[in-house]
Amino acid sequence: MSKTIETNVTATLLGIAEVERETGVSKDQLRVWERRYGFPSPPRNPYGERRYSHAEVAKLRLVRRLMDRGMRPGRLMGLTSEALEALAIEGMEVERSVLQDLALYLLKTHQTAQLRRELAQTLMRDGLFRFVTETAAPLVSMVGQAWMRGELRVFEEHLFTEILQGLLRGGIGQGAGPGGAPRILLTTLPQEQHALGVLMVEALCTLEGADCVALGPQTPVGDIAAAAAAKDVDIVALSFSSNFSALQVSEGLEALRSGLAASVELWCGGAGAARAKRIPEGVRCLTGLEDIGPAINQWRTTGKGQAAGGA
Numbered sequence: 066m067s068k069t070i071e072t073n074v075t076a077t078l079l080g081i082a083e084v085e086r087e088t089g090v091s092k093d094q095l096r097v098w099e100r101r102y103g104f105p106s107p108p109r110n111p112y113g114e115r116r117y118s119h120a121e122v123a124k125l126r127l128v129r130r131l132m133d134r135g136m137r138p139g140r141l142m143g144l145t146s147e148a149l150e151a152l153a154i155e156g157m158e159v160e161r162s163v164l165q166d167l168a169l170y171l172l173k174t175h176q177t178a179q180l181r182r183e184l185a186q187t188l189m190r191d192g193l194f195r196f197v198t199e200t201a202a203p204l205v206s207m208v209g210q211a212w213m214r215g216e217l218r219v220f221e222e223h224l225f226t227e228i229l230q231g232l233l234r235g236g237i238g239q240g241a242g243p244g245g246a247p248r249i250l251l252t253t254l255p256q257e258q259h260a261l262g263v264l265m266v267e268a269l270c271t272l273e274g275a276d277c278v279a280l281g282p283q284t285p286v287g288d289i290a291a292a293a294a295a296k297d298v299d300i301v302a303l304s305f306s307s308n309f310s311a312l313q314v315s316e317g318l319e320a321l322r323s324g325l326a327a328s329v330e331l332w333c334g335g336a337g338a339a340r341a342k343r344i345p346e347g348v349r350c351l352t353g354l355e356d357i358g359p360a361i362n363q364w365r366t367t368g369k370g371q372a373a374g375g376a
Contacts, residue, residue, distance in 0.1 A: 078107075078116035086219055088125040089308055091256070095125075102142035120146070123215065127153055130213045132307075164200065165207050172208070172221050181228050193236040194272055197265050198354055201229060205261050226261060233264045237271050245274050247299035247364050252280035252289055254303065254317045262304035262335045269357045270302075286317070290324035300330045300364070305337030314341040318348050332360070 081092050095115075099105060105125065107115040127149035128141050141149060161169075164187065171180040188196040208225050211217045217225075249270050251263050260282040267277050278296050280289070293301050301321070305314050314337050322331050322345050333344075334351040344350045351360060 078118060079122060081107075081115050081117070084117045084122055084125065087122050088129055089213075090125055090129055091308070094310070098138065098142065102138065104142045124149065126213050126215060129307075130210070161207065162203070165204060168204055168225075169207065169211060169216070172217060172225055175221075175224075177224050177228060180225075181232070184228065184232055188232055188236055193240050193268055196236065197233070197268050201233065201261075201265055202354060204229070205265075229261060230264060233261075233268055237264075237268050237277075240268070240271050245276060247361065248276040248278060248296065249300045249302055250278040250280065250289070250293050250296060250298040251302050251304075252284040253282040253305070254309075254321075255283045255285055256313065257282055257304070257306060257308065259304075259306040259308065262306060263302070265354060266302060266304060266334065266357060269354060270361065273358055273361045275361055286320050286324060289321060293325055293329055298329060300332055301325060302332045302334070303338075305333060305335040305341075307336040307340070309337035311337075311341045311343075314338055315343045315345065319345040322347050330364070 079087070081095060084090070084095065085092050095105065099107075105117060105121040107117045107121065110116050124146045127146060128138065130153050131141055131149065132138060136152075144152075164183070167183060168180055171177070171183070184200070187200050191200065204225075208217065208222060212219070212222045251267050251270070253260065253263055263279075263282065267279050270277050278292070278298060280292060284292075289301060292298075303318070303321070305317075309317075314333070318331065318333060318341075325331060327347075330349060331347065332349045332351060334353070334356070338344075338350050339352065341350070349360070351357060
């Protein structure tokens with residue numbers, strides 16, 4: 066009987082890959098925190114594999130949410146889940162738009178066809194620029210926060226991503242002309258699974274009349290450099306979500322900068338880039354989507370942008 070109970074309890078625990086998917090914290094980061102802070106502290110199964118409780122997963126979600134706001138893990142790991150929740154509630158934005166409330170409801174009730182129609186109508190009414198800056202970007206943030214709070218399951222967040230990607234690609238296709246200078250290569254580094262950020266950037270670059278070369282997400286550094294040379298691009302633009310630590314952002318940018326020709330500019334943006342304390346020399350960090358148009362116009366005016374760390 067005790068063995069049956071033990072088996073059932075073990076079955077409710079999560080493996081490290083499942084925890085990575087549920088929280089957005091990488092396996093490597095989980096292991097580092099375990100060694101450095103003693104949390105999480107998962108038991109091992111008979112095969113030596115880590116097994117995480119649902120309580121640990123819930124606390125990891127809270128830690129991740131607070132780190133996205135700039136808090137350091139060393140400050141958070143020793144706090145109880147209740148204390149972490151109180152910190153999270155302090156800075157939580159309570160007001161949502163009618164469309165955001167509707168989108169969250171439709172996602173939770175799996176009315177994805179209706180959600181697609183609502184967003185498509187908004188895109189048609191507002192145009193691509195307003196759709197990206199006023200609808201898509203806030204929705205991405207809201208859905209990410211809902212997922213972190215456990216309001217949305219992983220597959221529901223994926224459904225939202227697929228819907229929005231389809232609409233953005235359609236908008237880009239309709240808005241794309243022959244494309245002129247600058248020629249911009251857009252992608253993410255291999256650890257970056259979130260493609261929505263770089264897709265929104267592509268949409269705004271297309272509206273500015275730039276010639277966009279989209280590689281999709283998760284491109285190795287060597288392949289980015291090779292594609293930049295083969296396509297004779299003027300700018301390489303990377304998007305970093307909050308999944309990236311400040312150190313990962315700096316190291317990734319430094320590795321890519323050294324592999325690109327000096328004439329090719331390297332731009333970066335996103336929540337992960339905003340947290341980086343050190344932007345390598347020769348890299349331009351854009352603080353938001355609204356910076357894209359002015360940066361492209363500056364490049365056209367001067368022949369190249371002003372690639373200064375933290376600019």
